[in-house]
Amino acid sequence: MDKAPNVTRNNGYARGSPSTPTSRVLLPVGELSSSQGAETVAQALARYEGGDIILTRVVAVPEQTPLELPDRMLRPHREALCESVDSLSDSGVDTSVKRVIRVGHRPPRIVAHTAADHDATTIVTRSPDTRPSLVPLRRSWPEWLQANTSSRLVVTHGAGELDHVSSILVAVAGGPHSGATVETARALAVDHDAWIDLLHIVKPDASDERQAQARQYLEESQQRLQGFDRHDTWLLEADDVVDAIAEQSAYYDVTALGGPRSGRLRRSIFGSTTSDVETSAESAVLTVWSEDTTP
Structure with a gap:
């Protein structure tokens, strides 16, 4: 010692x-x-x-x-x-x-x-x-x-102690913390030989422009996993982002997402996807903040 x-x-x-x-x-x-x-x-x-x-x-x-x-x-x-x-x-x-x-x-x-x-x-x-x-x-x-x-x-x-991590759900968006979130999940996946699913959610009636933006978010996140083959991307249609992530979290050992972007006043009035997922997810949750502004 x-x-x-x-x-x-x-x-x-x-x-x-x-x-x-x-x-x-x-x-x-x-x-x-x-x-x-x-x-x-x-x-x-x-x-x-x-x-x-x-x-x-x-x-x-x-x-x-x-x-x-x-x-x-x-x-x-x-x-x-x-x-x-x-x-x-x-x-x-x-x-x-x-x-x-x-x-x-x-x-x-x-x-x-x-x-x-x-x-x-x-x-x-x-x-x-x-x-x-x-x-x-x-x-x-x-x-x-x-x-x-x-x-x-x-x-x-959350209650998960991350003893055995075999699967990680990463909710990605266009925010400044998405890149650091993906990289953190990658480090954990490499250490545990785990699988990563990159998830982005759009509403069922999303426009073509919004669908294209969603695919771009997934592609940019996927680029951060180059050389790491145990991953897939998932574009999910759902009316409520928080409910969708919380529901899917039950099938993963870890759910990772970026820290909130909106100000405290806006979050206190309209709520926060990140905060709501932290309290409703059925797996351990990692919230990641970074000074890196690259999506």
Whole structure:
């Protein structure tokens, strides 16, 4: 086992040493705890992209609490971090795992600072236990992270732990996150020898122009799977996008889709396909955000 993480401070946050591989996958544990599903995705991305995992113990303390925690308070977090590393090792992870403890006042900000300090290319975490339903216009912490970091963000939802992934449904559209969603699904499929179906939905009375646009979305997504033969495309006619995806999700181990594009006000009034699928899908769900604006 490698040595315990060194905890120092920088602008109110414990800081570790930056990693050097091209791909750096940040996996938070602790206040923004991971799940087995998040660990599975992080491992798949790190292996596929030839990078390492930055396993970060997030320690949030009250605003009035000094950040210079005594060793007796840090010791349980070091032990918990060691257990997390052991869990990754037991699951067969064969990539480099860097351990970091970060102390701050707000978990999302701690993760954002860690991602910036370590040039994380991807952040993988589970969905929050609660949503800010009482304040509809308030961003959830995944949305806050997406807006305040330059990393790809992958959030896992649902009860599925992704132990055995044999099939992945990827809902594609023309949004800025579709490319990253397909690439994330590809990494997971390669790691598990799984099948990918690229799905786009149009209404039964869609115009010829809309049908052509749908085929273009599928073709562009398929180009990101060049060299990966275990996939197919599917243009499905349905009146309700959310119901159609939720119904089909029952036949797959994982459903992947891009993060919401509409603003919080519009989502609070009209709803969001992404958010509705996250809560209604019958499989584990991956929601992917990216700074990449390529469809």
